[in-house]
Amino acid sequence: MKKFLNSVDTVLTESLDGFVAAHSDILALGDEHKFVRRKALKPGKVALISGGGSGHEPLHGGLVGHGMLDAACPGQVFTSPTPDQMLAAVQAVDTGAGCLFIVKNYEGDVMNFDMAAEMSEGVLQVVTNDDVAVENSSYTTGRRGVAGTLVVEKIVGAAAEQGMALPELKALGDRVNGATRSMGVALTSCTVPAAGRPTFEIGDNEMEFGVGIHGEPGRRRDALKSADAIAEEVCAAIVGDLGERAKGPALLFVNGFGGTPSMELYLMYNSARKIFERSGVRVIRSLVGSYVTSLDMAGCSITLTMLDNEMTVLWDAPVHTAALRWGM
Amino acid sequence: MKKFLNSVDTVLTESLDGFVAAHSDILALGDEHKFVRRKALKPGKVALISGGGSGHEPLHGGLVGHGMLDAACPGQVFTSPTPDQMLAAVQAVDTGAGCLFIVKNYEGDVMNFDMAAEMSEGVLQVVTNDDVAVENSSYTTGRRGVAGTLVVEKIVGAAAEQGMALPELKALGDRVNGATRSMGVALTSCTVPAAGRPTFEIGDNEMEFGVGIHGEPGRRRDALKSADAIAEEVCAAIVGDLGERAKGPALLFVNGFGGTPSMELYLMYNSARKIFERSGVRVIRSLVGSYVTSLDMAGCSITLTMLDNEMTVLWDAPVHTAALRWGM
Incomplete structure (x- = not known):
């Protein structure tokens, strides 16, 4: 294996530290590296939260900021983030208008975001499944959520920034995913x-x-x-x-x-x-x-x-x- | 060799066609793929022109636009562009205030940009040589010009956009390269x-x-x-x-x-x-x-x-x- 790393155990945290240091004008890191968040929140705006296994960078942390996500929860490489990560992110970035989770369709992600949504109030979810390659796959029932997720995050993120309410954002996200x-x-x-x-x-x-x-x-x-x-x-x-x-x-x-x-x-x-x-x-x-x-x-x-x-x-x-x- | 290509002879032109099509709001292509240019020129502004062998993308074509380069001349992969490319670029983007060539220190590049400069009027040059690894190298006398070239192009490009004159731009470029x-x-x-x-x-x-x-x-x-x-x-x-x-x-x-x-x-x-x-x-x-x-x-x-x-x-x-x- 030829990679720039110090230890396989610290690849993710060291990379996140560097990432947030390089973009400290717009980003901040949650405790224990649980999430990357937008530094300046916009009160009254619906919070958009995504996440998933690491290894897909810049998705999702690189898409946190004005006009896109409010927080992203990075799991270990190719491993779903845990519900406590999403709960911590909700607590950090929900300013009272509710949260929309944007979740790629993988069983672990769906399960863990579901669990966090059930334990929170005022959360809706959009699950992306844009990959036409196969129905059902190694980690997925139905179609996989892949690069189209970025398009959903950009378009829904812009609408949230402009003040769209939670149910309409969910409908818009489903519509973009469907297109x-x-x-x-x-x-x-x-x-x-x-x-x-x-x-x-x-x-x-x-x-x-x-x-x-x-x-x-x-x-x-x-x-x-x-x-x-x-x-x-x-x-x-x-x-x-x-x-x-x-x-x-x-x-x-x-x-x-x-x-x-x-x-x-x-x-x-x-x-x-x-x-x-x-x-x-x-x-x-x-x-x-x-x-x-x-x-x-x-x-x-x-x-x-x-x-x-x-x-x-x-x-x-x-x-x-x-x-x-x-x-x- | 595992690459997305149709023919090794057309890799460069097909890629340039795609590149300019994807960024047609800001870029245009010169005849015979001789250069990539800024679509909207700014009369009275000194024109910044760079170039070099292809294979270093987004350098230099991806750095053409408002606040950076006015044109970039792509040679074949890892091969210097020819003087007629730079001459065609000068003709296309010089609005009368002169041109600054920004050239990475490789013998072929230096020779061909020199030749084009001698055949033009009102051209000065900045040669970048930021690589501390080695003195003299396979294709270089002195130090190689590498990633620092982007920094020179950004800073000098901003100054040109703000109306700085040609001799001052050359001095600024040399100063950035020196730092x-x-x-x-x-x-x-x-x-x-x-x-x-x-x-x-x-x-x-x-x-x-x-x-x-x-x-x-x-x-x-x-x-x-x-x-x-x-x-x-x-x-x-x-x-x-x-x-x-x-x-x-x-x-x-x-x-x-x-x-x-x-x-x-x-x-x-x-x-x-x-x-x-x-x-x-x-x-x-x-x-x-x-x-x-x-x-x-x-x-x-x-x-x-x-x-x-x-x-x-x-x-x-x-x-x-x-x-x-x-x-x-």
């Missing part, structure tokens, strides 16, 4: 620090098609194909799943898994954009970069969100987080 | 698409200490050490080279080489910050991310710029590029 589809491809495995070896074996000329963000199996193992051929199949799966809805304005988000450089991501974006536009999608907003990662895995995912006018305006609204920033 | 030191460590090699195999061999438990951004040899090959031990030695090299100047306010920039995830970069930032602060450096500005990359190389570099008040204000000034954005 979003993703699928990913891995060229290499990731290596979890505590395991010390690759999560899965993969041949020199193979790819995992439809991979999950923890290295879960996708649709199949296949020979590595050209970028265009990969994009064709991923886009077809997304468009096929969206059906009639795959027409008109959309956000195209090409996401790197951590080990893939931006040159390749923009090349994939170029392929995917042409393919989507041939089928009637009009790409009016774009995001390209490594935002929902799987440690050091080489690979990428393609996410498409069909946009209506409200969603577009909210996507464009000012945001100031460690990883996403515009308009301020 | 900046970097050094990098590689855990794996990169793979140039046209070569199809790793640039160098490296053992499972080895690191290249002082590596260049094309995979050039550094100070030595060594056993992989802890993050703290690596940071200790890199920071000592930087502080030792700065000498008396290594006291007071500074920008700490931890840069990933393309294959290293942000969790590890923030962990390295955490180590480096503590070490620098023990020796009297006060970290008042931070940047952590993969900005000056070497394709898919795993590794990182540490850059320290000693800040005065003018430089700090210019660092904070609004910027709107694909890779760096704040204040607007």
Whole structure:
């Protein structure tokens, strides 16, 4: 295992310490590293809280700040955060207008966020499940929540910043999730620090098609194909799943898994954009970069969100987080 | 070689097409992919032009926009751009106030930018050489220009945006470069698409200490050490080279080489910050991310710029590029 670390036991806390120190103008750390929170809260605003296993940075801690999340609870690498983390976050950032949890659809995450929601008052939840690759998976009943979660967090975060009430935010989050589809491809495995070896074996000329963000199996193992051929199949799966809805304005988000450089991501974006536009999608907003990662895995995912006018305006609204920033 | 590509001959142009399409609100592409330019020029402003071999994205194209570069000329992967690229860029973005070339110190880059400068009027140059690892290297006489180049581009770009004249911009650029030191460590090699195999061999438990951004040899090959031990030695090299100047306010920039995830970069930032602060450096500005990359190389570099008040204000000034954005 080749990583910059001191001890596998302290990777997470040391990284969080560095992260919050580097962004101390906007972020603060909860006791015992239970959560990362927005430094300046906005009284009367619904608090948005997300979280999940670590190893997907900048998701979610890098999306805490003005116009997005109020707090993020980092579990150990690829391990759900515990309910006491979410309870501590609620206590720290709920200013009285209630909380919305944004949860990726993994059994552990759903269970632990559910438990925290039951023990709190005034909490609603949005569960994301944008991954069209497979129904049910290693850690999931139903579809997995992957890179589309960022889109939900951005759009719902903007609405919360503008004063939208809790039930409407939950409805908006469900609507954005419902308009979003993703699928990913891995060229290499990731290596979890505590395991010390690759999560899965993969041949020199193979790819995992439809991979999950923890290295879960996708649709199949296949020979590595050209970028265009990969994009064709991923886009077809997304468009096929969206059906009639795959027409008109959309956000195209090409996401790197951590080990893939931006040159390749923009090349994939170029392929995917042409393919989507041939089928009637009009790409009016774009995001390209490594935002929902799987440690050091080489690979990428393609996410498409069909946009209506409200969603577009909210996507464009000012945001100031460690990883996403515009308009301020 | 495991990369998202269609053909090694078209990697660069396809990636540039995707890049400019994704950022068409601020960028435009020159004919024959000769340069990436700022869409909206500011008449009367000195034009900042940089460039170099591709494979270091987002440097330099991702740094074109308000408050930074006016144009960037991408050579083939790890290959200098040709003088006709810079001449075409000058023609496209010089609005009459002259041009400043910002050039990383590699023999090919220096030669080709020199040639273009001689064939133009009103061009001055800043050559960056922030890498303390080695004097003279595979492609360099003197020290290499590496991640510190981004700092020069940001600070000089802000001053140009505010109307500073060409000779003062050149002096400022030289001053920022003179206040900046970097050094990098590689855990794996990169793979140039046209070569199809790793640039160098490296053992499972080895690191290249002082590596260049094309995979050039550094100070030595060594056993992989802890993050703290690596940071200790890199920071000592930087502080030792700065000498008396290594006291007071500074920008700490931890840069990933393309294959290293942000969790590890923030962990390295955490180590480096503590070490620098023990020796009297006060970290008042931070940047952590993969900005000056070497394709898919795993590794990182540490850059320290000693800040005065003018430089700090210019660092904070609004910027709107694909890779760096704040204040607007």
